[in-house]
Amino acid sequence: MIDLYFWPTPNGHKITLMLEEAGMDYTLHAVNITTGEQMAASFIAISPNNRMPAIVDHDPGDTAQPGGGGALSIFESGAILLYLAKKAKAFAGETLRERVQVKEWLFWQVGGLGPMVGQMGHFARAPEPIPYAIKRYTDETLRLLGVLDRRLANHDFLAGSFYSVADMASYPWVRVIGGMTPMLNDFAHVRRWKDAIDARPATVRAYAKGTAVNPPAPPPAPTA
Numbered sequence: 001m002i003d004l005y006f007w008p009t010p011n012g013h014k015i016t017l018m019l020e021e022a023g024m025d026y027t028l029h030a031v032n033i034t035t036g037e038q039m040a041a042s043f044i045a046i047s048p049n050n051r052m053p054a055i056v057d058h059d060p061g062d063t064a065q066p067g068g069g070g071a072l073s074i075f076e077s078g079a080i081l082l083y084l085a086k087k088a089k090a091f092a093g094e095t096l097r098e099r100v101q102v103k104e105w106l107f108w109q110v111g112g113l114g115p116m117v118g119q120m121g122h123f124a125r126a127p128e129p130i131p132y133a134i135k136r137y138t139d140e141t142l143r144l145l146g147v148l149d150r151r152l153a154n155h156d157f158l159a160g161s162f163y164s165v166a167d168m169a170s171y172p173w174v175r176v177i178g179g180m181t182p183m184l185n186d187f188a189h190v191r192r193w194k195d196a197i198d199a200r201p202a203t204v205r206a207y208a209k210g211t212a213v214n215p216p217a218p219p220p221a222p223t224a
């Protein structure tokens with residue numbers, strides 16, 4: 001059994017996407033990052049960077065190895081995805097070349113797309129607008145969407161012809177962009193790829209789990 005420490009943000013959704021795709025048993029523990037639950041000592045014990053997602057695998061299956069055995073905690077979404085892919089024996093490529101491409105695009109996301117889109121959103125909502133920062137992160141997000149679009153122009157998915165943890169890492173960030181801004185309009189291949197992942201049953205289940213954890217606020221009551 002796997003415990004998933006989660007809040008429905010793009011980094012959190014990466015892991016529910018993978019767990020649902022792989023059909024793994026997991027228990028979801030909400031870590032409400034809007035009220036500071038990520039700062040609890042019990043959470044920092046498994047996620048020293050006080051960020052979610054994190055997992056604890058109670059059956060890592062390495063008891064035969066020296067020093068192995070017992071529950072294993074993992075933080076950082078990229079590390080979690082690679083761990084789960086190894087455990088599931090799926091979604092990380094089969095050949096050497098496939099595995100290299102999965103890692104290239106996974107690291108591209110955790111080091112590039114995620115932080116840049118995150119900063120773009122942060123500065124868009126800053127109490128004092130800083131035009132240089134808004135332009136810097138918007139331009140960089142557009143550049144990265146261009147990189148993604150060129151890759152997807154001749155590949156079904158990021159690592160080639162198969163769905164992988166690299167797609168699961170990037171998709172939630174592209175979904176956020178698509179929901180907030182018209183920025184995807186110029187990137188037809190990205191939209192085709194996003195639509196294909198939107199339609200996967202595991203994607204629908206993963207996002208339903210997120211909505212259950214933090215349901216959208218009800219619309220304000222109509223006034224006279």
Ligand SMILES: N[C@@H](CCC(=O)N[C@@H](CS)C(=O)NCC(=O)O)C(=O)O
Pocket residue numbers: 009010011012033038050051052053075076077078110
């Ligand atoms: N590099 C980390 C980033 C995780 C991260 O930034 N998580 C955010 C939510 S998307 C968080 O927990 N924020 C809490 C905070 O800002 O205090 C990963 O990929 O797992």
